Amino acid sequence: RFLAAVARLAADLTARGRVLPALRDEDGQYAAGWRPVLSGADAQRARELAAAMPPLCRATATEGAPSAKLLTEALDALTDAAARAALAGPPLLPARRGRRPARIPVAERWSAALTAADPLVDVGTPEDEREAAELAAELDAWHAAAQLPAGPVRTCFRLIEPEAPEPEAPEPDERLTEPEAAAPSEQLAATGPVGGAEWRVEFALQSTDDPSLLMPAADVWQGASTAGLAAGIKHPEEELLAGLGRAARLFPELDAALHSAAPAAVVLDTEGAFGFLRQAAPLLSGAGFGVLLPDWVRKSRLGLKLTTRSKTPSTGSVTDPKFGLQDIVEFRYDLAVGDQSLDPDELAELARLKVPLVRLRGQWVELDDRHLRAALKFLERSQSGTMSAGDALLAGLHGAGLNGAGDELPLVEVDADGWLGDLLSGQADRRLEPLKTPGGFRGELRPYQERGVAWLAFLGGLGLGAVLADDMGLGKTIAALCLIAHTLEADAAASPGQAAPSAPTLLVCPMSLVGNWEREAARFTPQLKVHVHHGAGRLSGAELTQTLTAADLVITTYGVATRDREQLGAIGWARVVCDEAQNIKNHATRQARAVRGLPAAARIALTGTPVENRLSDLWSIMEFSNPGLLGPAEKFRQRYAIPIERSGDEEATERLRRITGPFMLRRLKTDKSIISDLPDKLEMKVWCNLTAEQASLYQATVTDMLARIEAAEEGIERRGLVLATMAKLKQVCNHPAHLLGDGSRLPGRSGKLARLEELCDEIIAEGDKALCFTQYAEFGAMLQPYLASRLGSPVLYLHGGTPKKQRDAMVTGFQQDPEPAVFLLSLKAGGTGLNLTAASHVIHVDRWWNPAVEDQATDRAFRIGQRKDVQVRKFVCVGTLEERIDAMIEEKKALAERIVGTGESWLTELSVADLRRVITLAPEAVSE
Numbered sequence: 001r002f003l004a005a006v007a008r009l010a011a012d013l014t015a016r017g018r019v020l021p022a023l024r025d026e027d028g029q030y031a032a033g034w035r036p037v038l039s040g041a042d043a044q045r046a047r048e049l050a051a052a053m054p055p056l057c058r059a060t061a062t063e064g065a066p067s068a069k070l071l072t073e074a075l076d077a078l079t080d081a082a083a084r085a086a087l088a089g090p091p092l093l094p095a096r097r098g099r100r101p102a103r104i105p106v107a108e109r110w111s112a113a114l115t116a117a118d119p120l121v122d123v124g125t126p127e128d129e130r131e132a133a134e135l136a137a138e139l140d141a142w143h144a145a146a147q148l149p150a151g152p153v154r155t156c157f158r159l160i161e162p163e164a165p166e167p168e169a170p171e172p173d174e175r176l177t178e179p180e181a182a183a184p185s186e187q188l189a190a191t192g193p194v195g196g197a198e199w200r201v202e203f204a205l206q207s208t209d210d211p212s213l214l215m216p217a218a219d220v221w222q223g224a225s226t227a228g229l230a231a232g233i234k235h236p237e238e239e240l241l242a243g244l245g246r247a248a249r250l251f252p253e254l255d256a257a258l259h260s261a262a263p264a265a266v267v268l269d270t271e272g273a274f275g276f277l278r279q280a281a282p283l284l285s286g287a288g289f290g291v292l293l294p295d296w297v298r299k300s301r302l303g304l305k306l307t308t309r310s311k312t313p314s315t316g317s318v319t320d321p322k323f324g325l326q327d328i329v330e331f332r333y334d335l336a337v338g339d340q341s342l343d344p345d346e347l348a349e350l351a352r353l354k355v356p357l358v359r360l361r362g363q364w365v366e367l368d369d370r371h372l373r374a375a376l377k378f379l380e381r382s383q384s385g386t387m388s389a390g391d392a393l394l395a396g397l398h399g400a401g402l403n404g405a406g407d408e409l410p411l412v413e414v415d416a417d418g419w420l421g422d423l424l425s426g427q428a429d430r431r432l433e434p435l436k437t438p439g440g441f442r443g444e445l446r447p448y449q450e451r452g453v454a455w456l457a458f459l460g461g462l463g464l465g466a467v468l469a470d471d472m473g474l475g476k477t478i479a480a481l482c483l484i485a486h487t488l489e490a491d492a493a494a495s496p497g498q499a500a501p502s503a504p505t506l507l508v509c510p511m512s513l514v515g516n517w518e519r520e521a522a523r524f525t526p527q528l529k530v531h532v533h534h535g536a537g538r539l540s541g542a543e544l545t546q547t548l549t550a551a552d553l554v555i556t557t558y559g560v561a562t563r564d565r566e567q568l569g570a571i572g573w574a575r576v577v578c579d580e581a582q583n584i585k586n587h588a589t590r591q592a593r594a595v596r597g598l599p600a601a602a603r604i605a606l607t608g609t610p611v612e613n614r615l616s617d618l619w620s621i622m623e624f625s626n627p628g629l630l631g632p633a634e635k636f637r638q639r640y641a642i643p644i645e646r647s648g649d650e651e652a653t654e655r656l657r658r659i660t661g662p663f664m665l666r667r668l669k670t671d672k673s674i675i676s677d678l679p680d681k682l683e684m685k686v687w688c689n690l691t692a693e694q695a696s697l698y699q700a701t702v703t704d705m706l707a708r709i710e711a712a713e714e715g716i717e718r719r720g721l722v723l724a725t726m727a728k729l730k731q732v733c734n735h736p737a738h739l740l741g742d743g744s745r746l747p748g749r750s751g752k753l754a755r756l757e758e759l760c761d762e763i764i765a766e767g768d769k770a771l772c773f774t775q776y777a778e779f780g781a782m783l784q785p786y787l788a789s790r791l792g793s794p795v796l797y798l799h800g801g802t803p804k805k806q807r808d809a810m811v812t813g814f815q816q817d818p819e820p821a822v823f824l825l826s827l828k829a830g831g832t833g834l835n836l837t838a839a840s841h842v843i844h845v846d847r848w849w850n851p852a853v854e855d856q857a858t859d860r861a862f863r864i865g866q867r868k869d870v871q872v873r874k875f876v877c878v879g880t881l882e883e884r885i886d887a888m889i890e891e892k893k894a895l896a897e898r899i900v901g902t903g904e905s906w907l908t909e910l911s912v913a914d915l916r917r918v919i920t921l922a923p924e925a926v927s928e
Contacts, residue, residue: 203265234350301410438482469664514557618660
């Protein structure tokens with residue numbers, strides 16, 4: 001995987017032309033090749049790859065070789081291969097005509113070798129050796145000049161606009177919209193000369209670690225201290241001169257300044273300033289130099305302003321029926337620069353001036369010829385009328401101009417009222433009227449949850465999809481259940497006395513979460529009619545259709561949704577909810593296509609990680625929730641994924657954020673407004689199902705052990721059999737390999753392990769740390785290598801046999817290392833005496849069934865010194881003894897310690913009938 005990532009970087013650099021030719025001396029033989037040019041975001045990607053290099057890559061390297069050197073060698077080789085593949089075909093130089101000369105210059109031989117199958121350059125004479133050495137030196141210097149300068153500082157260029165002239169008298173109206181205001185030509189002329197304005201590009205040294213730290217060139221030449229900029233710079237003058245020398249090939253106007261003994265700036269006219277903006281600045285920035293431009297460069301461009309007004313006023317409440325995408329709104333397009341509208345006379349004057357930069361109303365404006373011509377054509381069309389609210393929404397999100405001419409004349413501002421304005425502002429979740437907790441909901445929503453449910457209901461009422469991407473532990477499941485309960489309550493209030501049921505909600509989730517959803521629905525919304533469509537004995541045909549339409553909530557898995565897509569697609573769903581929506585991140589899979597094809601009035605994606613690896617993940621999730629919003633996948637890749645992932649394009653990032661923002665709600669535990677709503681310790685149950693293999697082993701164990709317990713006499717023998725039975729059943733719930741002890745494979749055989757892996761993966765993705773407790777040391781030994789290989793992050797394991805020195809080193813490393821990690825601990829060895837406050841998650845994989853013991857283990861993280869909220873998860877297998885004993889403890893929690901004691905011996909006193917009820921396998925336990 002690592003080498004594949006390096007190969008992708010090499011291919012990307014080649015595709016963008018970020019390569020230079022080279023001639024290397026390899027043990028007396030010269031070889032032609034291609035080398036990558038690393039600067040800006042590319043250099044950062046290379047540094048990250050070097051830091052992430054697996055130890056295996058160093059297996060055959062020279063001892064002590066740094067990762068950066070090994071990466072450079074690999075990247076050079078892969079870039080050379082990619083460039084040769086791209087240039088396959090005719091040689092770079094045309095074939096010689098006429099008689100072949102007696103001696104072909106080395107440079108010509110080298111040029112041919114750049115595309116030939118054999119990269120070696122024939123160098124057979126002393127003259128050839130001399131030419132080859134000179135050529136190699138020139139090429140090395142060229143490559144060095146193109147690389148990002150290494151060190152704590154870099155040369156920076158800052159564009160300074162001309163000072164604004166003093167106004168002779170205050171203008172009566174700055175906007176020039178009243179008849180008595182100055183004429184456009186007077187307004188433009190009064191703000192300063194166009195062609196004679198004096199611009200400056202000032203030089204400075206800029207910190208590479210903190211770009212806000214600058215040292216102007218004047219201070220460099222005066223010998224000012226560099227302590228505030230970057231310690232350890234012995235000769236800042238040399239740093240500055242070297243940087244200016246490298247930049248001169250990209251910014252030719254530097255040549256004149258370099259003739260000065262102390263170059264500090266370049267003076268340009270308006271045409272020169274425009275050339276710097278359009279040509280030199282992007283080249284300098286791409287080569288790794290610092291470039292600082294005025295704020296108006298991005299903001300003050302010619303475009304369109306869209307103003308919409310609702311014909312029917314709305315209250316803005318999610319319960320208000322008077323809003324929808326089909327509402328008709330009045331609209332008007334105006335020409336604008338930044339946030340200021342232009343009238344036709346001003347546009348005509350700008351066109352007459354024919355200059356690329358002009359001061360308008362005290363602010364410099366960049367005039368693009370293409371946009372100016374589009375603006376003149378715009379005046380020939382109708383600029384106002386009516387449109388649907390849905391069309392206005394799309395225009396506002398995508399920045400599309402009149403008649404979809406967004407590429408010719410971009411939309412620079414949208415002024416909308418009502419719900420449309422709230423949605424486009426990205427503040428709908430905070431400005432909507434909060435929903436009251438439904439009457440049948442058993443629980444109390446926190447303020448941020450109330451806002452989230454109101455937001456989901458708001459978008460659903462419009463027929464729009466939503467992505468609830470809250471941090472893990474903030475209650476996405478509760479929000480979805482509350483929304484369903486609210487919808488049913490609202491429908492009942494709107495149609496009192498009618499028995500017609502509301503359309504059901506379909507919940508699609510991973511197999512390991514089916515039991516969790518079923519139990520959470522029973523706990524918070526017991527009034528909902530819930531049907532689980534899963535397992536080999538699931539309904540089909542007319543019986544399935546009748547059951548689904550009569551339900552309020554239908555729970556199924558991604559696998560079943562794929563296999564039963566036709567039957568599920570025949571139902572008119574009120575909404576389709578995808579939990580752990582990263583399961584459909586690959587849009588080309590049958591699973592993702594099946595879920596996207598399910599018909600629904602609204603769609604909701606629940607995920608804590610909307611973007612796991614690449615932006616295509618986000619496209620797939622948004623394509624489910626709001627089909628077509630981001631356009632075709634390939635267009636999205638070209639317009640957003642490539643510029644953002646490869647070059648860190650801020651403009652593309654901002655466009656994507658503007659489009660997706662209204663439909664994605666992301667709250668983090670680190671947000672102060674959220675943290676204040678959360679308790680210090682949040683405990684929750686994680687419900688897991690058994691696989692068919694686990695169920696078979698469980699049932700066989702129950703049958704065998706009950707027969708033996710019934711035959712045993714009272715006393716030590718019976719108590720021993722009961723405890724042995726409990727232990728075996730708990731081991732089955734953990735994993736078949738735990739019970740069998742046969743060292744067999746782990747993947748795909750345990751619902752509990754599948755959920756643990758998903759949970760740990762999400763914790764690691766969030767950059768957090770977790771403690772994972774098991775009462776079985778042998779199970780921890782099985783989990784440690786498995787999780788380490790799957791998560792790609794450190795997984796420590798502490799048990800009773802861990803030596804003290806190693807134990808102390810693990811604890812210290814876990815506490816001090818900033819990287820995310822999982823710490824597996826056996827309950828007896830790690831349940832007391834440790835301070836592990838670096839963890840903000842505690843997972844009890846198998847239960848000790850003693851609240852005091854579990855709390856002691858939890859207190860390894862939740863103790864003095866803990867600065868984060870701690871989330872505690874207790875795994876419980878549905879329909880097994882784990883669920884029943886958990887229920888017994890919950891029912892008598894106040895007396896739990898006295899009843900349960902310090903271990904599990906209380907279970908040995910149960911009668912055979914009671915034991916049978918506790919350990920018998922329920923039908924809902926099996927997940928397949």
